[in-house]
Amino acid sequence: MQNARLLRLRTMNRAKVLAAAMAAALLPITLLSSLPPAAAADEPIVRDGTTQLRAAASCWEIKQAAPSAPSGIYWLLTPRMPAPEQFFCDQATDGGGWVLIGRGREGWKEIYQGVGTTAQVRTTVTGTGAFTPRQLSATVIDGLLNGQAPDLLTDGFRLRRATSPDGLNWQEARFRVTNMDRWVWTFGAEHRVASFTFGAGNFSGGLTSNFGTDQNFNRVVTSEAAAQNWTKGWAFGSNIRGTADASSHVWSATATAGNARPFTQMYLRPRLTQADITFTPVGDAGTPGFSQRPLPQNGAQPTVWGVTGLANGRGGEMNTEVQDFAQIGNTVFVGGNFRYVQRNAAGLNRVEQSYVAGFNVNTGEWVSTFRPVLNGQVKSLAVLPNGKLAVGGEFTTVNGATAVGVAALDPVSGATDAAWRLQLENRLTGATVQIRGLSVRNGWLYLGGAFTHLTGGTAANPVYARAGARVRVTDATPDAGWNPAFNGTVVAIDAAANGERLYASGYFSMSNNATAYRAAAVRTVAGAPLAPWTWTPSTSSGTDFQLAIQEAGTRVWLGGSQHNLFSFDTQTLARLSGNITKAGGDFQRIAEGGGVVYGGCHCDDWNYSNAFTWSNVGTEWTSADRINLVGAWDAATGGYIPDFNPVLKGRGGYGAWGIFIDSLGKIWTGGDFESSVTASGVNQWSGGFVIFPPRDATAPGTPSGLTATTDGTTDTLSWTASSGSPSVYHVIRGDRVIATTTQTTVQVPALANARYFVRAADAASNYSASTAVAMAPQPAASIQLVQAGAEWKYRFALEAPDPAWRTNGFDDSAWNNGTAPLGWGSPSIATELVAEGTRPLSSHYRKAFTVADPGTVAEVNIVTRADDGVVLYLNGTEVTRVNMPAGTITNNSFATAAPRTTFATANPVRITLPGSALTTGVNVLSAEVHSNFRSTPDHSFELTATAVLKP
Template sequence: MKTRRSSSDAPRTPRARNRARVLAAILAAALLPVSLLSSLPMAAATVEAIVRDGTTQLRAAASCWEIKQTAPSAPSGIYWLLTPRMPAPEQFFCDQETDGGGWVLIGRGREAWKEIYQGVGTTAQVRTTVTGTGAFEPRQLSATVIDGLLNGQAPDLLPDGFRLRRATSPDGLNWQEARFKVVNMDRWVWTFSAEHRVASFTFGLGNFSGGLTRSFGTDQLFNRVVTSEAEAQNWTQGWAFGSNIRGTTDASSYVWSATATTGNARPFTQMYLRPKLTQADITFAAPDDAGAPGYSQRPLPQNGAQPTVWGVTGLANGRTGEMNTEAQDFAQIGNTVYVGGNFRYVQRNAAGLDRVEQSYVAGFDVNTGDWVSTFRPVLNGQVKSLASLPSGKLVVGGEFTMVNGAPAVGIAALDPVTGATDPGWRLQLENRITGAVVQVRGLSVKNDWLYLGGAFTHLTGGTAANPVYARAGARVRVTDGTPDAGWNPAFNGTVVAVDAAANGERLYASGYFSMSNNATAYRAAAVQTVAGAPLAPWTWTPSTTSGRDFQLGIQEAGNRVWLGGSEHSLFSFDPQTFARLSGNITRNGGDFQRVAEGGGVVYGGCHCGHWNYSNAFTWSNVGTEWTSADRINLVGAWDAASGDYIPDFNPVMKGRVGYGAWGIFVDSLGKVWTGGDFESSVTATGAGQWSGGFVNFPPRDSAAPGTPTGLTASTDGTTDTLSWTASPGQPSVYHVIRGDRVIATTTQTTIQVPALADARYFVRAADAASNYSATTAVVTPPRPPVTVQLVQAAAEWKYRFALEAPDPAWKTNGFDDSAWNNGTAPLGWGSAGIATQLTAEGTRPLSSHYRKTFTVADPGTVSEVNIVTRADDGMVLYLNGTEVTRVNMPAGTITNNSFATAAPRTNVATANPVRLTLPGSALAAGVNVLSAEVHSNYRSTPDHSFELTATAVLKP
């Protein structure tokens, strides 16, 4: 997958464009453009140009590499990173020194590295303890986090490959740099002990190629990497040296071995990647004003098992082979899940607490896991299959011959509450092949029919008085068990599993047979459900037809037919053409034994371990065309629609012998029950526990929190403050989105962030499982109005100070004031701070006069004009010849010798300024003039002054 390259700048909003237009109109004709520009508030003129140096969430970079390019002197340490594939910024350790820097640490530790998709430990643990003895216990980022750091780039396309920094001496003073590249890895996996092909490698000097990631190098000393686990090293894994390198057993040793003589020592190792992503390489999607949708991870079971409440144990028939495991099938009726198999007891723990003898089939409460003690049927042989009838009865199939003290060969219908045999549903099976026994190994209910698969030849039951011939496969009425005499697939070998198609037109069957009604049906068949049981043509054959091969699990799911069996194979097929659509081979371990479906997920059970190879088709040589090697342990999950392996589900279970999973069932609560010879499992807390025969896995959290409400935003021009109402469900954290990306996370419902002009904010809630809600609708903080200074303080004014009256036109725009004096405000006399002293010979004039012109290109862009001046002692103000206010002046006509009506001192007048707001419509397009006359209360007044500022407020 290639990352997209485009600018990350969000488009300018209509509001931003309007502000820019208004500003341009004002500045275009301003007489003082420098002054006007400098008067604009910074928030309105700022463009978001964040320095992506990784020092804060707001400054999160696309990679450690981008940080190094942005800040070349940045030291190694912890930095914030964010790509479009990550839900929010997160901190990681960056090596900014080695080979130009830019390396992100994805794992570190000594022995006991794991190959699981979810990694080991937390992201915080990986970044905070990167070296030293405290870092010996491995911590590895999850594959999801690593794919996010790569922004979806295929790991095999990384130009610098994978980097290992390995200690070469027990004291940790000497180190080796090793790097390697692989072939065909389209997403991150930790399965390096699988057969990933090595494209090239180096140990500091020289470039080499070839080998597999489980072992490659040029010698058996330090120039080798071995990732496979070994019994001699206590079954631990790591980035081991060659077989001739031995470590020490000391807990503080940087090069460890289980014994002093054991080769392939496990060194303390740090693993780094270097995605060279910058802002130019990534594209974030900016939400629309209505907001963006949320995200919920797909429904899947947790990797951690549900704590054991009850289990089953003991081998009731005394046989120990893989066909006799303790738990083999499940079914649910109401709130009870039934477990069938070869167990003898039900009990609470490994010590046998509350042990009760209840052989072969038992019921457990789906909600609590408690044993249902009212359900007490008595059988004399193992149960291999279960089904629920439309009537609510439970059908059991298997190898028994007696149920509740009466003959019942291979099959019976039971009361789901008590386990009593249903007297209205009777069916007897026979196997007339010499020496053969009756088995019912598969059951499937569809419409009016119960389909059976197993080892039998004749059926008698319901209203059929005489035996009906139907070999290894049959169907009977769900109401009373009457066999259909007109439908006989006549398989020539045992049927292991059956699954009726969703449309009821076919029965899929798998097993040991090779023919059906004398037509070829090698180990798998699609039998039409019309009279005569003809085959739908399916010409597939497995990779080997040695006669010892078989197919054990079959399931229709996701418009595919899934088939699993010998040669470690699980394949899916097109149900129309029967073309093979996908292939999976488990390289180590064993065959697939059960296939089940639930919630769009196909589950495959096997006695397999280690790895599943996707798009592989033969065993034991998986070839070179496989696309991914993923960890699998006894049960795996696949997307039913696409056929893709789902690596998220990777539980840890162990069996009595290791026979794996023979039964899989998804209950009404979404829990996945897995049965076999299981004796232990690991819970969600990482604790080991006893598991008796079966393990169930509760569904993981796949529900996003509710969307926050009531988002508001305010600003003081420097800081934006956001507040919202908490989401329902107590989310773990809130993501604050500005523009196109998350810039902050918080557990609170309010936050302050640096202000940005025309910022578009959204908030969403996220939980610990990385589900997040839809965002709120956009909120933009109301910004301080954009203003332009029309007349500044200490401006230069035209003024006149004389006894004779001025020209009557002195207030108007067209008046020629070139003969007037120029002076800097404040103008006057008698007080400190006067910039221009007014003086006169002889009698002091009673009034002074002032004019100031300014230009406005488009008065329609101005909302209002705010004027601040003073009355010292009295004043009259005019705009374009029209009086706009008078203060401390008499009513009527004002003359040159009119006395002010009050005599405030200058300091008092300054402390009580005259404030006036005029509408923008009072302005004229082009030149405007402010005129003022200041009058004294008496000629000998000790002070007299004038100052004025005028500010235009622009329309939003």
């Protein structure tokens, strides 16, 4: 019943809107025929959200167009959305117009991609089946907002929270924030609350992690707590306790745990209408395609092999299992502080292969032929031009021979390259040799770490170079004329692409007696002079250090303590962007590939964009995004890319110390990792490193051969399937998508001179360029004499009507007015026929229209239905009868068949009359509809009439 009422209300609304179009049928045909056809962008469509074609800009627009529209699922579309999609609209609360973006009890997530699917959010909106949180993705929500900043929403964010375990009592809470330029789910971060209300009263202050006026129901807490099993939710104050009962609408892990997590629905109300949005007109050539930017998937590749064990017996963040990667041929080399390679957490096929090992880039299998033996951890790897693998670290022997800090290995066997030998010393008191960074550029291998002297190649005597040096890649001869002379350990280095600088970071503060506080841009000319670079670290504690540095395009990126990742212009070294993380912290590895900068850290909460100090991130930051041990940034703009947000866990939470992009576009991330989550949501063992395959960033091929035909009522489109396994096709008419289908043909309501295009889309939200325009050859010019949903004069009574009721001159002013369809028993009825006492067997209808010059009309096409039987008259002359007996028809004649309304509608009665059947001036269509039996469950009438003009 509820669905029937909903459909009836929507149908009635359509009839009202079409009233103006119906009036046009009363104009002389000679005038109407001179009007230009409507353009596709100007379609006279009610945006009531009932179909994809009628998709509205917002739930608010639907409510404005149809004030009686009930809460339910509707189609919405904005220019920021690729195609119409269905959402749940609350049309009852405070004027309606609210779109549901999330619902659930405990366990809400802060991730950009949301939780579950859009369909799951809209279909189960309340009850115990909705307790498991489902949240729209940030991309979908930004689409619903059409790019509007969430902090500018007039109505802010709305929470509907259960206040009793039985779900009978609810609270309305709303709040606005001051700093959210795009949608994020990180309400546990320091988003500042501009204002809030709990039903009544207006308040301000606090952060989205915790705000309110008491510790009871008038508080919102989004932070985690051990007492609540580290779950997130829209919690009440500390005085409110729930139960762990699976059916409780107010949940707590234990009976004594405060800040109960209630079942909550979250809504937004973007007040968008067609007047507020602009779709881009489509030219004849069609629309361009769209592909996601290349990024790794959030789900890890299933583990094939991993590494484990602390080979040197030391833990801590400077001794993580994996610290660097390099690739030669089909082998990716992994260096660090591990002892074993094995297949799974149980140690399947465990082999002792310490500090460095190789794995096949295609299969992930361990390369068992590569078996070097080192006595200390590997911290850096590099590929030499001769195809050898350079390894740097804390070792002193390799394959049984002395090799302090650096060696070159055969990439197949792991044997030491006897022709390439370099010996390092650290003559500072009590110091040892470390190589923390290697970088190859223009015939030089640059080294950074802790050392003072180098001997190798043709250098017969040790060459002094402190903490930074370079040697010839061919024979390891040190450059005695290039010595940065850092006064502290260098942690990371990167030789600039143009070969003019070596970027270095670490614990130093001077280079050749010039200030170089924790970072330096050293020119590669003789003498190793500095490029001037004065920058401010994220903290002035004096204990800071910088662990990672990497050039990417026109920026150089620097990361370290406390919790900072900054980028600088390579020409001026002026700071261009800033990022600060909170809990956890330091950035310790940076890598770049495909226009994306990846940063590894031991951070596990939020990244604050355009923040520059720790631990107070200030008030100027623009976005707080979830980050978990590794994140991604746009190399050109410096902006955080929230799409990449994997789930990783480590042995000690030390984060990512190695990041590498292999030849297949996969991202290898190394550290102390012990587990990860795959694309299918499965938690798996990960030994030291995790591999993330690239996400689908290739659009399907463009469909071809688009054709369009029309019968004047329906436009039929057909095309040839595209390549690339599309999951759906988008059908574009005018300036927007009006239908989606998995088939290669579709039918849509006809529109004169409509411009059609079709593109292919895949499950990853890539879509092809569209076809070129296709337009249906138009039938002869026509005028709608009687439109669907027209208003009719009608009579429904037991006594017979006046015998003249069919004629043009009959006075029908005493008859009722009603909008078609008229009748009873089906949800499509706009005007219900109601009888007092015995139900009549027949109903009678009249509709007048004016024709100025019948000589211009070739034919009249009439479409009606026989539900159950019908007799039709034009200007008093019978033109057809269907499902009715022969002979004289009386008021009590029974129809000869009893079709249901759905069958009668699907099998319409079509009549074609010559134009000569019309008269100049007023014409009248009359109809009588008869039932097969008095208790028939349904009975209906609808009719359209179209005049086809002569050429």
